[in-house]
Amino acid sequence: MSASFFPSSTSSPSRAWKPLCSPNLLPMNPNLHRFKIPSSSSPPPAFTITGLPSSTAPVLKKRKRYRRILPGEAEGIVQEMRFVAMRLRDNAGDKEKQEEESSNGGEETWQPSMEGFLKYLVDSKLVFETIERIVDESTDVAKVYFRKTGLERASSLSKDLEWLSKREIIPQPSNPGTTYAKYLSQLAENNVPSFLCHFYNIYFAHITGGQEIGKKVCSMLLEGSELEFYKWDGDANKSLKDVRDNLNNLGEHWTREEKNTCLKEAAKSFRYLGQIVRLIIL
Numbered sequence: 001m002s003a004s005f006f007p008s009s010t011s012s013p014s015r016a017w018k019p020l021c022s023p024n025l026l027p028m029n030p031n032l033h034r035f036k037i038p039s040s041s042s043p044p045p046a047f048t049i050t051g052l053p054s055s056t057a058p059v060l061k062k063r064k065r066y067r068r069i070l071p072g073e074a075e076g077i078v079q080e081m082r083f084v085a086m087r088l089r090d091n092a093g094d095k096e097k098q099e100e101e102s103s104n105g106g107e108e109t110w111q112p113s114m115e116g117f118l119k120y121l122v123d124s125k126l127v128f129e130t131i132e133r134i135v136d137e138s139t140d141v142a143k144v145y146f147r148k149t150g151l152e153r154a155s156s157l158s159k160d161l162e163w164l165s166k167r168e169i170i171p172q173p174s175n176p177g178t179t180y181a182k183y184l185s186q187l188a189e190n191n192v193p194s195f196l197c198h199f200y201n202i203y204f205a206h207i208t209g210g211q212e213i214g215k216k217v218c219s220m221l222l223e224g225s226e227l228e229f230y231k232w233d234g235d236a237n238k239s240l241k242d243v244r245d246n247l248n249n250l251g252e253h254w255t256r257e258e259k260n261t262c263l264k265e266a267a268k269s270f271r272y273l274g275q276i277v278r279l280i281i282l
Helices: 077-102 114-137 155-162 174-188 192-221 236-251 258-282
Strands: none
Touching: 077 192, 077 236, 077 258, 114 155, 114 174, 114 192, 114 258, 174 192, 174 258, 192 236, 192 258
């Protein structure tokens, strides 16, 4: 290999090896303090960084959520309870229909007994006595509005049971009646709005459905004799409307939470009353 490819130590100074880069472009020992960060007045760089939040991006406001209006809410708490009752009735109707379809040829399965009817009357008397006594003895202003409504049934039931005792043995209150009466007493002390909802539903159920059942049973077991339980001195529907109006007026001062609790209690009241009614066919 020819030595002309390599610089020689004996070569002349003019032919000495030179760096490839000019010292004016890049110092051999650069100092960091000589590199300056561009000031705010300097033109922006030619490139942009993506993926970082921008201070000029629009701020998304949290979407305001509105509470769903419940069925009947605009008309009052009683109307709300009415929708609960309708839903329960529809569910019960579907269940009864399924039971009839599964029965043998759709034969008559509803047969009342005198023993069961007496239990029904005794337990009903206990429930009506409980709510009427609580209202009459209470000093709570809310309950005073529901005294002497014309719907009271305890006295009428006492007369009926006294008449029936001449021909039948009157039983003691059974578990459905005593359980419901105890529950009503607890509610009256701890939750007045819920107690008043039970108060209304008890009379409402008796007037709208109880009369029809009672008259049918009387025609089958008592030779058509009508009990005092199914008689009123005045217009029962008008008296019920007065109670409904008073309850709606009170409900305007209740919180939404108290109203929701009343709707749950409405379902409970129909369940308790249903257990007492079913005593008729035991």
